[in-house]
Amino acid sequence: QTVVTQEPSLTVSPGGTVTLTCASSTGAVTSSHYPNWFQQKPGQAPSTLIYSTSNKHSWTPARFSGSLLGGKAALTLSGVQPEDEADYYCLLYCGDAQLWVFGGGTKLTVL
Amino acid sequence: QVQLKQWGAGLLKPSETLSLTCAVYGGSFSGYYWSWIRQPPGGGLEWIGEVSHSGSTKYNPSLKSRVTISVDTSKNQFSLKLNSMTAADTAVYHCARGFSGSPVDIWGQGTMVTVSS
Numbered sequence: 257q258t259v260v261t262q263e264p265s266l267t268v269s270p271g272g273t274v275t276l277t278c279a280s281s282t283g284a285v286t287s288s289h290y291p292n293w294f295q296q297k298p299g300q301a302p303s304t305l306i307y308s309t310s311n312k313h314s315w316t317p318a319r320f321s322g323s324l325l326g327g328k329a330a331l332t333l334s335g336v337q338p339e340d341e342a343d344y345y346c347l348l349y350c351g352d353a354q355l356w357v358f359g360g361g362t363k364l365t366v367l
Numbered sequence: 368q369v370q371l372k373q374w375g376a377g378l379l380k381p382s383e384t385l386s387l388t389c390a391v392y393g394g395s396f397s398g399y400y401w402s403w404i405r406q407p408p409g410g411g412l413e414w415i416g417e418v419s420h421s422g423s424t425k426y427n428p429s430l431k432s433r434v435t436i437s438v439d440t441s442k443n444q445f446s447l448k449l450n451s452m453t454a455a456d457t458a459v460y461h462c463a464r465g466f467s468g469s470p471v472d473i474w475g476q477g478t479m480v481t482v483s484s
Contacts, residue, residue, distance in 0.1 A: 311468070
């Protein structure tokens with residue numbers, strides 16, 4: 257089964273920019289994987305940020321953006337705020353098996 | 368505003384069957400996909416499966432032999448059944464709404480399910 261890999265942890269300074277990535281064990285991530293990104297704060301249900309690589313929901317702050325970068329899906333936070341400290345998960349569609357696979361998550365620390 | 372409210376037993380014994388239901392309030396049921404996702408304590412998210420409003424399903428192969436997701440359009444509800452539960456199935460179970468390209472846009476509040484003898 258496909259394994260989806262994210263950085264276990266990243267640290268960023270307030271006001272800075274950070275990019276989180278999401279890789280697939282089967283090869284390059286493309287738009288056909290429909291990459292999704294989620295934010296989860298402690299004790300809360302996840303919140304959906306990005307779908308289909310780069311599309312934002314109405315509630316997604318403008319400082320979050322999604323893209324494909326070097327064969328991976330990427331989530332970039334520009335102008336990081338203290339409230340962005342959270343776990344971030346990516347989700348990829350594996351068309352051959354017709355299933356969705358989550359990455360292991362990235363713990364983002366704002367320090 | 369669309370809300371998903373879920374309910375079901377939170378404590379099960381090994382070998383029992385998990386049964387959770389999720390009701391959709393304030394929005395259309397048709398045209399969307401309805402999913403279940405779980406998260407073990409301190410762990411990451413796992414996609415369990417989804418059902419369309421017409422009843423077609425997709426399941427995670429690792430759970431496929433034990434899981435059934437069904438839909439009741441007359442009640443705007445969908446359900447999860449997972450049989451032969453073990454301690455490894457202890458997790459928070461979330462229901463969710465999605466659409467093409469976005470398997471989850473709205474999340475339910477989650478139900479903590481513990482499997483213990």
